[in-house]
Amino acid sequence: MKKKIYITRKLPSVVIEKLANDFDIYMWQEEEQAVPRDVLLEQVKTADGVLTMLTETIDTEVLDAAPNLKVISNMAVGYNNIEVDEATKRGILVANTPGVLxxxxxxxxxxxxxxxxxxxxxxxxxxxxxxxxxxxxxxxxxxxxxxxxxxxxxxxxxxxxxxxxxxxxxxxxxxxxxxxxxxxxxxxxxxxxxxxxxxxxxxxxxxxxxxxxxxxxxxxxxxxxxxxxxxxxxxxxxxxxxxxxxxxxxxxxxxxxxxxxxxxxxxxxxxxxxxxxxxxxxxLPHIGSASIATRINMAQLAADNLRNALLQAGPVMKVNKPDGW
Missing domain, CATH: 3.40.50.720 (NAD(P)-binding Rossmann-like Domain)
Structure with a gap:
């Protein structure tokens, strides 16, 4: 049975294709609108990994709703939208996308x-x-x-x-x-x-x-x-x-x-x-990394972090080091 990943914003197909063979993928289909909180809480209930944006607050409420969650991959360098200490206590790996932007x-x-x-x-x-x-x-x-x-x-x-x-x-x-x-x-x-x-x-x-x-x-x-x-x-x-x-x-x-x-x-x-x-x-509307090439590279790195962590298949840009990782 494939592991489930949830992606909180529509990403380019070239990124999704590399995940499709290994995971059941559920993805919010809007590009310009953040996923509603109730949808996020529902989707994480059965997710093994989530690929998030800065627009999503991953707090105790979300973590409580996600008993199977093992990896949070943030498509950003920053991660102040995530309660990293709480994720670490629960053994959940948090990753980010430094360097590419x-x-x-x-x-x-x-x-x-x-x-x-x-x-x-x-x-x-x-x-x-x-x-x-x-x-x-x-x-x-x-x-x-x-x-x-x-x-x-x-x-x-x-x-x-x-x-x-x-x-x-x-x-x-x-x-x-x-x-x-x-x-x-x-x-x-x-x-x-x-x-x-x-x-x-x-x-x-x-x-x-x-x-x-x-x-x-x-x-x-x-x-x-x-x-x-x-x-x-x-x-x-x-x-x-x-x-x-x-x-x-x-x-x-x-x-x-x-x-x-x-x-x-x-x-x-x-x-x-x-x-x-x-x-x-x-x-400006928070466009620091907004070139076409960089945003695609960020999405790819976030997807690679998620895939490599869940399959233990390669390097991961780790923010934290929970027990077992």
Whole structure:
């Protein structure tokens, strides 16, 4: 009898075909809509493995409903949507998809930085709304990127990939991380500094660290007050790292110059969110890894993690190490 796997979002057929010979596959058939909670709870009752998205909260309620569950494969680098400690206690392996989205997310981070600094979204709207009637010396002027100082908070794979791009723009690179990365410093000419120094000295502050309760609202009123009035905050990590009310006030009161946000505390973000009313904020719908090739690679890695774990047939990108794994 084949093991059952449940997939919480419709994935490309090329990914599913590689699972079909070994498993009974049940899959939510919508691409743009998250699986309803009641459907998820029903499907996991008989599942040996689930392939999840960040949109699914895999908490105690789900784990209680899934007595046969052995593997949770998250199609993301982050896994704050999963109660990993509880899964570990129950002997359930949790896997993720690091590596495959590093360069694509770094591309998006730098694109967001550039769009925010040079006011590209605002300028496009200016043209489309028929406001472009003449040239003037200070019309839609932004901040220079070349030669500026970038401060990277979180110097893992993606942080270092962003630093490589910054090097090409002749930027001074500061970073803060829980541990120093000596080899990366030498490769990119990056300088390690404490958290407050990075905030104070950077023209661009990029948040690229994993989310955990310890970094909830890491950037709040006090941290924003340390930044330059001409500084730009870029967040392509997780929304919960930033106190959004404090950021709104800082931007509204011109305590910092602008922000570029790919992530929010609540996603999808409400259309009446105050940050969406400000002209000096560029907002995106969490598209950091959204290239066609990368999303297919992520789906394939998530499927491979699930298959290899359940069949003990190959490597798995493990988040935890429960007994028996």
């Amino acid at each position: 590093t360069e694509t997310t770094a591309d998006l981070t730098f694109a967001l930085l550039m769009a925010t600094a040079r006011r590209l979204v605002e300028a496009s709207g200016y043209l489309r709304e028929g406001k472009w009637e003449t040239w003037s010396p200070l019309q839609l002027t932004g901040m220079d990127i070349h030669g500026a100082t970038i401060g990277i908070i979180g110097f893992g794979r993606i942080g270092q990939a962003v630093a490589r791009r910054a090097k090409g723009f002749n930027m001074d690179i500061l970073y803060y991380n829980r541990s120093r990365k000596i080899e990366a410093e030498e490769e990119m000419g990056a300088t390690y500094a404490d958290f407050e120094t990075v905030l104070k000295k950077s023209d661009f502050v990029c948040l690229l660290l994993p989310y955990s309760p310890e970094v909830h609202h890491l950037i709040s009123k006090n941290e924003l007050s340390l930044m330059k009035k001409t500084a730009v905050l870029i967040n392509t990590a997780r929304g919960g790292i930033v106190d959004e009310e404090a950021l709104y006030q800082a931007l509204k009161n011109k305590e910092i110059w602008a922000a570029g946000l790919d992530v929010f505390e609540k996603e999808p973000v409400d259309l009446d969110h105050p940050l969406l009313t400000l002209p000096n904020v560029v907002t």
